[in-house]
Amino acid sequence: xxxxxxxxxxxxxxxxxxxxxxxxxxxxxxxxxxxxxxxxxxxxxxxxxxxxxxxxxxxxxxxxxxxxx
Numbered sequence: 001x002x003x004x005x006x007x008x009x010x011x012x013x014x015x016x017x018x019x020x021x022x023x024x025x026x027x028x029x030x031x032x033x034x035x036x037x038x039x040x041x042x043x044x045x046x047x048x049x050x051x052x053x054x055x056x057x058x059x060x061x062x063x064x065x066x067x068x069x
Contacts, residue, residue, distance in 0.1 A: 002031075002044045003052055004067040010036055015061065022059035026052065040066070 010016060016034045019041055023032050030045035041063070043052050049065045056063035 001046070001049070002042065002069055003049050003065055005041045005043070005053060005056060005063040006039060006066050007034070007041050007056060007061050007063050008039045009061045010034075010039055012036070018059050019056055019061055022055045023052070026055045 007019060010019065013036065016036050019034050020032055023030065023034075023041070023043060027045045027047055030043055030047075032044075033042040035041075041056065045052055049068055053063045053065060
């Protein structure tokens with residue numbers, strides 16, 4: 001499933017790397033696009049939206065699902 005999350009608390013490239021690293025540890029086969037400019041993460045994963053959001057939140061960044069499909 002593909003999900004888009006608003007990750008408004010990212011401030012720098014290190015934040016983007018932290019989110020990507022956390023997501024890669026969740027599911028190494030997922031497709032990940034994390035944008036600092038747009039403050040969003042687009043994730044394609046076999047995990048649920050709640051599981052993906054929990055990983056982003058555990059990395060220290062509030063995550064709100066804005067789209068799935």
